[in-house]
Amino acid sequence: MRRWLVNLGLLGAGIAVAFGISVAADRAAALWVDANPLPASLELVFPPGSEMVYATGEFQYTVRINRYGYRDVDPLAIPRGAYRILALGDSFTYGFGVEAEQTWPKQLEAILRARGCHAAVINLGKPGADPAFYAEIAERAIPVLKPNLVVTALLQTDDMIGDPPRINPAPSWIVLAANRLWPHLLQYVQERRGVLKPATALQPVRPPLKADAEKNRSDQAGAAQQVLEKMKPAQRARYESLDPEVRQAFETGNLNPFVINVATEYPGLLRDAAIPGETHANTSAIGAVAAHLIRIHEAAIQNGAKVLAVSVPLGAYANEAALEGYRRLGYVCDPAMLTSDEPDEAIRAACNRAEIPFAAVTQAFREHRTESDLYYALDGHFTPKGHRLFAEQIAPAILQAMGR
Template structure:
């Protein structure tokens, strides 16, 4: 009869032991979760110091910054404060300069805005200091906005060019711009959403993810599981080819817009963390080339006559030699060291062009 043989008592003991083990594990998880929430939160959040959020909707750009906004971003990897000035751009230290100073307007996304980094250490500031240390009288105007792609940056340029009156427009370009770019006349994307803390997020899971992503090979393999790997595939599929062609068209339009206004134009290509780790370690993923986007769009730049500044070699060489993180693993933005290397590489590339005069930039 069922329940009378030796099998059933063993099964009941197994079920009882499993239930006790599960209960102990659940209690341990709850204790760990409570301790992390109280002592070392792992889920990022934004604390607004002003009475309003940093971003406001914009019918063309998707969003723009609200003048006077002030906030602090809290993350287990860093804490940083963002201040937005009266002009709707992040506040940066302003050097003393005369009216003859070369004005450089830098457009870009969150890397240019300086997410995860205090204002004086963002790569645009490092570049400005390095150029001035070389005896070049320059003033850098950082107009980076989180979430912008090439389409939004071209629209934003048309709004602020007459106000800033730059001698040179420098575009901070990332490969993820290729993923999101749409035609210039396409509807605006959704407005930026700030992190306010995800109440349902488990801090223990966030910690486990951060520890896993701390391993270089694990990070690269996790990247390969995402749809972003398609943009480094060789040969690219039809969708990627279409997006690269669209991006090339937008870059050409930005260059032409500057050219007719007698303004120089150049692009600095900022690599994703995946590219730096993969090349520095020599990881090989079949059918994947981390340099393919730079190669394709760098050729477009050469055809159109504007400089393409690739900072990937400088980042790879430093990481290979020192092994110090250049990006925050989970957040994905530059550390101070990454900002410094990118800024110095840009200064190295721009200095001879600026000494030769604006005509050399065309």
């Protein structure tokens, strides 16, 4: 019996030593994985060095894109040893209508630092992007920026539309554990086999974009004219019924043409998404979003990062003044939209299918439903105050994901 116990102990010790050696080998593999220096500039989201100025009757702001192609500080300015959080999302994350430091990612960063967290929140938002594009950005950016946490901000209704791609199963616990313990070895092997492309093998960088406020306003006015020319009679009739202020803003380039085009072509879209059993976020759409979230999850775990998804409250479901703004744009609106859980539940269903943690803050926003300065009246995006409220409300979920 004693010899058996000794042999068992030796076996356990051998396994422990082998495990320790494998983990040490993984850390050594990081030297090969990161051996190739990154180029001076990358196009992770936008052409690096771009600079745009936007001005409407509701706001004016400037966009500057850094050397790696996203709207944030220079990547080399991120403090050494900071807990890195990547924020994926659309124009609500990018900060349409506000300066860079007023966006929710940067306000979240300030909140975390005020609470003693050595954190950096990196803004990878892109106007017009959807979950498919979030996944593409994640697969490009995560190996380069090496985050600890990836947060995907999903806009209610807008991000729950789409045709489903082929859905891969969520990663098993074995895959998750392996990527936690040996991320560098697995990445090295996958790059050697061609399964993964190294970070240095990214797409070519396009020339920077430059435009002042007048150029952007002129471009939007031109796009509005094209929308008008393509309207069918029923859509044109709905457009002509809009109040003159809205039509003037649209035709002069002071309002996003896409907003009016969708509102007049699909006026019931937002209301239908809030009706139980009639939501547009059907099984196919939920499956499509889940598939893209799985891609983000896989890219994260291959690089040792955690994931979290949060829903972004659309004003039509969270704020009385914003709901009135959507009505003015041509959407069919119902006060019941301000109490519906359907928009969040559709996102939750996609996250559950992808096995990704999910946080919703719509109810917290509804506690401020009578405040008229959280969303721009016609544009519909967060104001600086709206960004601040969103950052404050998701901070507890972020801290929990960080293990704080």
